[in-house]
Amino acid sequence: MDPIPRRLRSRPFAVVALAFAVVFASAVPTLADATPQALESNTGRLTLMSTTDVHARVLNWDYLADKPYAPARGLGRISTLVNQVRAERGADSTLLIDVGDSIQGTALGSYYANIDSVVDGAKHPVATAMNYMRYDTMTVGNHEFNFGLPVLSEFQKQLDATLLGANVLQHGTSTPAFAPYVIKTINLKGNKPIRVGILGITTPGSALWDRTHVSGKLDFVGGLETARTYVPKMRAAGADVIVAALHTGLGSDSSYGDQLPYPENFGTVVAEEVPGIDVVLAGHSHTNVPQRFVQNKQTGRQVLLSQAGSHGQVLGVIDVGLQKVEGQWQVTETRGSTCRPAASRTTPPWLRWFRRSTKRWSTTSTGP
Ligand SMILES: [Zn+2]
Numbered sequence: 001m002d003p004i005p006r007r008l009r010s011r012p013f014a015v016v017a018l019a020f021a022v023v024f025a026s027a028v029p030t031l032a033d034a035t036p037q038a039l040e041s042n043t044g045r046l047t048l049m050s051t052t053d054v055h056a057r058v059l060n061w062d063y064l065a066d067k068p069y070a071p072a073r074g075l076g077r078i079s080t081l082v083n084q085v086r087a088e089r090g091a092d093s094t095l096l097i098d099v100g101d102s103i104q105g106t107a108l109g110s111y112y113a114n115i116d117s118v119v120d121g122a123k124h125p126v127a128t129a130m131n132y133m134r135y136d137t138m139t140v141g142n143h144e145f146n147f148g149l150p151v152l153s154e155f156q157k158q159l160d161a162t163l164l165g166a167n168v169l170q171h172g173t174s175t176p177a178f179a180p181y182v183i184k185t186i187n188l189k190g191n192k193p194i195r196v197g198i199l200g201i202t203t204p205g206s207a208l209w210d211r212t213h214v215s216g217k218l219d220f221v222g223g224l225e226t227a228r229t230y231v232p233k234m235r236a237a238g239a240d241v242i243v244a245a246l247h248t249g250l251g252s253d254s255s256y257g258d259q260l261p262y263p264e265n266f267g268t269v270v271a272e273e274v275p276g277i278d279v280v281l282a283g284h285s286h287t288n289v290p291q292r293f294v295q296n297k298q299t300g301r302q303v304l305l306s307q308a309g310s311h312g313q314v315l316g317v318i319d320v321g322l323q324k325v326e327g328q329w330q331v332t333e334t335r336g337s338t339c340r341p342a343a344s345r346t347t348p349p350w351l352r353w354f355r356r357s358t359k360r361w362s363t364t365s366t367g368p
Pocket residue numbers: 101141142143247283284285
């Protein structure tokens with residue numbers, strides 16, 4: 001069990017700590033305070049939470065083996081951790097980001113694509129779960145294209161979070177098929193709000209792997225080229241912090257060799273080559289990378305890379321500290337970690353609803 005790290009410049013706050021110690025006795029060895037942020041007029045902070053490659057794990061239940069996963073997985077368990085971080089950091093100073101590959105990977109994902117399809121009006125359990133958890137953005141992953149565009153489109157309609165994909169273009173045009181980025185506002189008491197730009201880019205491999213679904217409909221262009229295009233636009237649009245939520249690994253290799261003009265993986269390259277990015281959230285390769293720093297070649301600044309494993313086993317928790325210089329927020333410190341939910345008997349209310357609906361089609365026990 002990896003505890004939630006103390007946030008940047010945190011202070012002990014005994015009453016809150018005691019309250020949480022009772023509720024999350026085994027989960028929280030240390031607690032940050034719940035004091036409103038920006039006590040000093042020239043500093044601010046925010047926390048990013050991230051998941052990636054959830055692959056249709058909502059309940060901690062392996063439908064094929066008919067037993068719980070070991071180690072435990074799923075958005076249900078992650079949601080308890082998300083609530084805990086929101087309670088500790090203050091919900092208004094956190095953002096929740098998924099880095100893609102959410103709807104495919106279990107019988108659950110296949111069922112709601114092919115049997116009781118979202119295209120025919122079914123409510124997608126992953127969209128439902130993500131809505132309950134109040135995700136801000138999700139980057140489209142390559143496996144989102146596996147069931148064809150109508151299923152993805154319906155999932156997108158049901159999802160409250162913005163589905164991002166700056167390098168996925170309408171075929172034969174330069175028009176993005178998904179929102180390239182969003183800028184979220186973190187309001188501070190008595191201080192200038194912090195504006196956080198979240199850029200979503202996916203691996204271009206879908207052009208090859210899902211050719212039957214996307215050929216003649218969507219084009220996929222390079223991750224590095226796309227980041228170079230959008231980061232300056234986001235800064236010009238007022239982003240104080242830039243988070244690149246990249247459905248791609250941290251390496252620079254490609255499983256498809258030179259069959260496509262753009263590499264499959266580019267997470268580290270983007271951080272090194274594109275000036276102005278503060279945090280890279282990676283995915284796709286299912287690796288757990290709590291924190292890694294690389295230096296941007298142009299600015300010399302350290303860029304934080306973090307990747308939250310897969311299957312809802314861990315939650316990425318990234319603290320960002322800022323200082324206001326001549327009226328502008330600037331990132332001064334970033335710290336990343338990935339946290340595993342503590343064993344808990346608590347079932348989130350939304351998951352109780354979900355378990356009832358799941359029993360509609362599953363004859364197996366749905367487990368805790
Ligand atoms: Zn992937």
